[in-house]
Amino acid sequence: MRSERPSDMSWRLLLVYGGDRGLHVLIYNLEVKEIPPPAYRLHVCNDQKEMEGMLLKMTVTLIVMPEEHAGLIERLSLFAPNIPIAIVVKEHSHQHARHWTSQGIAWVWPETNWERHLNLTLDAPLPETQLADxxxxxxxxxxxxxxxxxxxxxxxxxxGSTHLSFALANYLAKQGDGKVAIWEAGRNPCFEFLAFNHNGVVNTKPRFEMDKVTYFKSTVDMDWVESYAEQFRYLIVDLGNINTSEHTSLFFRATIPVLVGSGSSWRQRELVQLCRKHIHKPQEKWRVVLPMASEDARDEIAETLAGRHVMSLPTCDPYQLSEEAEQVIERILNITTRKPAGFFGRFIKR
Structure with a gap:
């Protein structure tokens, strides 16, 4: 016996259908005994953190969980506010079903044959307009x-890694070449306040959208980054201070590694020490960006760090980029690599 689903859930269940991607169903703390239809992709997990990670990594069509774990529903709404949930109960009755559907649950299935209900539910066809969408x-x-x-x-x-991350994200979003995301991976998170400042309300979700850019807060863990977020063309990771970041390895694995320094003479030492510290790493594709540095300061540091791409970034509003700032950002994102040169460059060629 299938329960009635709330009117506001009308066919929201089938967000993605067909093709080799199938319908992604997240099964939490339930044993799967039957072989699902070919169009289904069942993801079984028994750990809450693992489940939350899956909700961030993929487009989940439905969550199925036993009644005793229904206390997680409120937290799940933060990670997946629009994903329907089916509750599996040991004793099924009309009264029981009405209780759960009044709480926003889409389906209530008996424990004895919940897999059968799952198969029947997801086999329902989509209206043509929704399928196209x-x-x-x-x-x-x-x-x-x-x-x-x-x-x-x-x-x-x-x-200034966060400031530059915002500038890069907004530049890429403006180009319209694909979806852009930023993940704050530093030790001084600020995206929470950014969301509040932008919307005027507290945003407790781990992600939010702003100006065509998706922002992932620091609550998102490394597992999500490891998945490479296939739904985005560009993923920008704001590491903060590279010396204290927990995710420094991402800098060396990145397609485009950008190191933010300073054109001040008393700050050159930090850049040189960083290059020497990681002398065993290929550094030819590093982009060293010096905010507000003069051309003379840039030239001096470029000579010291011969073989790396060093450029000065003018003062800019990351949400209202000047033409000059956009030209520098274009160079940051599209630089042809050169071989190291000079005395210090010879050390990094090993």
């Missing part, structure tokens, strides 16, 4: 080419 959504969020990972790190605290 769903297919368009899938196309807009998947790309044939790998996600481009851009890691932005500061040579010291307060260097």
């Amino acid at each position: 769903s297919q368009e959504k899938v196309v807009s969020q998947t790309y044939d080419q790998p996600t481009i990972l851009i890691a932005v790190a500061g040579a010291f605290d307060g260097a």
